Amino acid sequence: MSGMLENGAVLSADGGARVEVGGLLGAGGQGEVYRVRTPAGERALKWYYPQCATEEQEAIVRQLVGRAFDDDRFLWPRDFVADGRGGFGYLMDIRPDRFKGLPMLFRRRLRTTPRALLTACLYTVEAYRALHSQGIAYRDISWGNVFFDPDTGDVLVCDNDNAVVEGDSAGISGTMEFMAPELVRGDPGRSPGTQSDLHSLSVLLFMFLMNHHPLKGKRELAIHCLDEAAERSLYGKRPLFVFDPEDASNAPDPVEHSTVLATWAATPPLLHRLFTRNFTEGLRDPAARVREGEWQDALRAVLDSVVECARCGRQNMTEPRTGTPGSCWGCAGALVLPPRLVLTTPPPRTERHILLHRTARVQEHHLAPEPTRHDYGDGTVVAALAEHPQRPGRFGLANRSATAWTGTRSDGGTQRIEPGQTVPLRAGLRLDFGSGAEAVVRAG
Template identity: 30%
Template sequence: MEFKTGTTIKLEGGKSAKIVSKLGEGGQGIVYAVKIDGNDYALKWYTCKLSNKKEFRKNLQTNIANGAPDSKFLWPLYLTEELNGSFGYVMNLRPKNFVEFSDILNAKVDFPDTKTIVYAALNIVNAFRELHMKGLSYQDLNDGGFFINMQTGDVLICDNDNVTPGGIKNPGNVGGKPGYMAPEVFRGDTFPGVLTDRYSLAVILFKLFCLHDPLMGKAYHESICITEKREMELYGTHPVFIFNPQDDSNRPVPRIHSNPINIWPRLPQYIREAFITSFVDGIKDRNARLHDNEWQKKLLRFLDEILVCPICGSEHMIYKFNAGQPMNFACRHTFSYPRILHVKNYSIPLFPGSKIRMCHINTDSDDYIKIEGEVIMNKNNNALWGIRNLGEITWTFSASDGQIRTIEKNNVVPIAQGMEINFGNTTGKVEK
């Protein structure tokens, strides 16, 4: 069934949605732009035959009643009444400045810089961390479920109709998409849950960074025909990570798989190790897969270690330079190696433009978005750097004369070796 423009669809609770236009179509149904009380929304209408329709509908009703686990989810807002044996649900529209993840993988659009890619990865991880903390699992992570703002790294996640409490099979019997499903789900050994979400999340992150499938290498390329049997071997019974350090049978093929070959060596060692853990140990042992908060810490470190030249804006990775030695950037500008602020479990390079985030200095927070401070460079002397307090809490530090001085909002403290800064409920120390 396909609706014409102007058709009115009744919603549970008494409201109604008016069809404005058709936005797209997939395997499960059709998505329409609709108007409700004069406001714009999207309506997904199921055109496929739903197994366990009663339970599927009830699960949607529960998710609507509980609300979204995070603002990054285009969460179901209203459920329609049944019509001719089917129904749909209403969600917020995706803003026009968000692009489909599949467009990124197909090289239709590019990120402006590495920082934005890392922000996108952080936002994806954080969204699923919030989902999992509420006892839910997504169960169907794939490239069609993500929209990303290419300029900011902001993320929106759709297709939330299969979200189900962890450990419970989703009533839609959806296992996922080949290449994204955990091997045990692909084999049919288990149904999706939080542990299989963790595998699928690692796939999403690998594809985001390397623009390639983590299991698609020589073995896939040399397959004469990808039959169901062969696909089962590649993704289910004998999956091999393309950068498995103990097994080189499925390496990326030169001139065919250029993206992973070129990008992998540029990633920080701790990010590569995280992927190796996910796709070597994690393929065999579900409990070995990285938790969401482990990914968040590694990605935040990655973000902190990207240095942006304050003169030309080009990006440089701190791990490419020797500690304590002058840094000669590829853009031909030279700077001193930055001192490091050690606070909580973070080590933040204090380079012009570096951010002090709420999660860095507040023991009760994991908020990496809110900026509490920023390293600035003296306009008249490129060698003089300081930290500006951008938050509401007054900081204190021990000056060279032994006196305790304060750093109120918008004030700047010059960076000095050995100085200790009290940020309110944490103290950080500046060292080489």
């Protein structure tokens, strides 16, 4: 497959670094991406098509490079590269192979789990929240710009060259299916920004968890030709949530839309409420849209409430802080909730509920009252459930932190739990993790 740049061609980055073109990695709507060799190692080079290499786009890329936004969840433009003849592009890191595109998920070509999907949703929300905190609007959040690891839920946001400072104008408004209704309609005075990003983000989260678009129900099935006019009606002029509680005219078809009916039924009410608000009130009033902090709190709570079915082993999302487990989405068997750790953070006090399933872990972010970033990786484990080596079915909580805890049993007796030690898991056990973080074990 040949591209605009020849293999072996040598270009220069703005700082003077030598850039040698290797193979073509892929192509998109704005340009091509090449593997290149630089003094700092292999990188990816996005090179714009001539019709896209405008002065406006060059100014955007130069501004993004100048910001030096350092966040490992983004393939951020690192260096500007030009050929001296009007062509230009930018260097970025190469996307690791473990990150997969969402189309593979939607086509069911990936094996993943509810925990990984919830983690990916949480990490995606936090990534865009970090970008918005820098005063930058992404403007084109969609399934084509986010990649995720189906095993861990780690995310990587690509195609960041359309992000602009909030309030600045640019040519990209977004992908129609993800655009806020006011942008689809072209309402006067409305332009892409963080408020429209919130709509796009909610669409992306819905598709992550439901494998379906929130506005595609019976109305779409009645459209014989899904041309631009039909799309503008579906997403802009007459948008209607498929689970709108007051209007069922766009409800999912029981046959054609069986997947979203099943995934919605398997999703806890906490997420139902946020999606419903965003795609009812939020369709009409941008100020009513669910903000990143709300998604963050809800997704973490649901993630900490996932349990395995004792009969079939499938992971199930359950409603946080409730004693009503419901039934397994896979085998319809009754779920049994394990004990829970009710953790209280240092001031400002926040309560967290963590279901203590066989692989449960307490992470560093659980002890923070207002974490800006969650990390469910191995390197941030504070405590982990551990099975007794000689007594199968008996569990304890192992101290994986670097500091000792104080444990208080229900009879008032206390013990010191050093790093590496395990305390038997019993209802009523109270733990002092230090620094103002405390917890108590309660029945499920």
